[in-house]
Amino acid sequence: MMSSTRATPARGLKLALQLGVLMMAVGCGDPYRDRLIDGLPEEDPNFQPGELHRPGQPCLACHSAYGGAPDFSLGGTLFSGAKPTETPTMLGGYTLRVYDSEGQSRDMLSNACGNFHIRRKDWDPAFPLRAELYQDNPAQPGKLIQLTIMSTRIAREGSCAGCHIGHPSPLSPGVVEVPGTTPSAVSDACPPPWLGPDPRAPVQGLK
Amino acid sequence: MKKRMLMMLGLLLAASSCLEVPAAGSGACPVDVDSDGTLALASFTPVSLVLEQRCGSLDCHGNIARPLRIYGSRGLRYVPIYAFDDKGNVIQSPDATAYIDPTKAEADGAYPGAGGKATTDAEHEQTVRALCGLQPEKMRQVVFESADPDKLLLMSKPLNLERHNGAKVFERGSLDHACITSWLQSKLPNGAIDVASCNETLRNP
Numbered sequence: 001m002m003s004s005t006r007a008t009p010a011r012g013l014k015l016a017l018q019l020g021v022l023m024m025a026v027g028c029g030d031p032y033r034d035r036l037i038d039g040l041p042e043e044d045p046n047f048q049p050g051e052l053h054r055p056g057q058p059c060l061a062c063h064s065a066y067g068g069a070p071d072f073s074l075g076g077t078l079f080s081g082a083k084p085t086e087t088p089t090m091l092g093g094y095t096l097r098v099y100d101s102e103g104q105s106r107d108m109l110s111n112a113c114g115n116f117h118i119r120r121k122d123w124d125p126a127f128p129l130r131a132e133l134y135q136d137n138p139a140q141p142g143k144l145i146q147l148t149i150m151s152t153r154i155a156r157e158g159s160c161a162g163c164h165i166g167h168p169s170p171l172s173p174g175v176v177e178v179p180g181t182t183p184s185a186v187s188d189a190c191p192p193p194w195l196g197p198d199p200r201a202p203v204q205g206l207k
Numbered sequence: 208m209k210k211r212m213l214m215m216l217g218l219l220l221a222a223s224s225c226l227e228v229p230a231a232g233s234g235a236c237p238v239d240v241d242s243d244g245t246l247a248l249a250s251f252t253p254v255s256l257v258l259e260q261r262c263g264s265l266d267c268h269g270n271i272a273r274p275l276r277i278y279g280s281r282g283l284r285y286v287p288i289y290a291f292d293d294k295g296n297v298i299q300s301p302d303a304t305a306y307i308d309p310t311k312a313e314a315d316g317a318y319p320g321a322g323g324k325a326t327t328d329a330e331h332e333q334t335v336r337a338l339c340g341l342q343p344e345k346m347r348q349v350v351f352e353s354a355d356p357d358k359l360l361l362m363s364k365p366l367n368l369e370r371h372n373g374a375k376v377f378e379r380g381s382l383d384h385a386c387i388t389s390w391l392q393s394k395l396p397n398g399a400i401d402v403a404s405c406n407e408t409l410r411n412p
Contacts, residue, residue: 128264130412151281152265154264154266155264155267155373156266156373157265163264163265163266170283170284170288171283172265
């Protein structure tokens with residue numbers, strides 16, 4: 001004898017609960033961020049998560065409430081050699097100064113692999129932001145020399161690599177380049193830089 | 208009765224799906240079309256530059272993922288990267304090689320580059336098409352029937368009257384507001400683009 005497929009109240013409740021759990025599991029994801037994170041390479045086994053890892057990648061993909069890593073307000077990597085024919089290498093020892101819309105500012109020093117960041121608990125800036133790049137003044141220790149000012153405001157993106165991706169293209173000005181520097185040999189002390197692909201590319205597998 | 212209603216609904220849907228979406232210069236947009244069929248962009252340029260500066264950074268509307276795209280020298284550059292083949296599939300445009308191959312782009316000087324070459328007419332045109340294609344019917348009402356410009360998403364979003372990830376970009380009565388509103392109302396009797404406000408606000412970062 002075939003069993004009845006008609007849902008009893010208890011069975012209906014169970015189904016509704018299962019559906020609810022399924023929807024919660026599916027509905028809590030952010031497909032844009034998931035795709036962004038999935039598009040990044042695996043962690044380099046020689047460089048565990050820390051200040052030197054993943055140069056050139058969009059820091060806030062993971063360093064956010066969604067990504068689960070320590071929450072950053074801003075993060076990025078400084079490079080030398082962003083021209084189309086050059087291979088960018090990371091640059092340490094330069095200072096990025098960021099002003100927010102309330103006039104507050106913070107300095108971030110790039111480390112040996114060019115990375116810099118600021119944690120959200122230390123500063124949660126009011127966007128839009130203005131960014132300036134400095135180097136130490138060898139003639140006056142403790143003083144800085146301004147190298148350049150970012151030509152546009154940062155409207156909302158905390159990861160430099162959210163916009164500054166790879167070589168210059170119609171979609172990106174390229175990696176954040178320190179002007180007046182030339183790329184040096186790639187060092188084993190840092191992971192290889194990530195230069196793309198552009199996570200915003202709308203069409204995959206073009207002919 | 209129910210059948211009749213469904214039929215009427217079907218006919219209504221069929222009719223509405225055939226409506227042509229007005230494009231720039233076709234009547235829903237405050238931009239004239241020259242005798243050769245091209246858009247007369249000179250008057251729009253000051254407005255376009257304001258939109259570029261306020262809205263067009265790469266992390267906002269200078270991004271091809273956005274329904275409203277603002278092109279220009281400060282962010283997204285327009286190049287014909289994509290085209291369609293005979294079957295309607297998206298393919299790489301034959302003209303795109305210089306932009307895709309960075310060595311060729313540098314050699315040919317073809318890459319327009321953010322912060323490099325000034326915003327081109329092709330970019331102004333893409334911007335105006337994006338603006339006018341956003342809410343074509345409401346745009347027509349604003350441009351020709353004196354409807355309130357602040358009802359358009361183009362204004363209600365930056366005014367933060369409507370949920371906007373970029374929050375409030377400008378206030379009512381600001382130079383930006385005056386510039387863009389004057390463009391939207393420039394086809395009304397006595398309407399004119401407030402170029403002075405556009406140029407003045409561009410002096411602010």
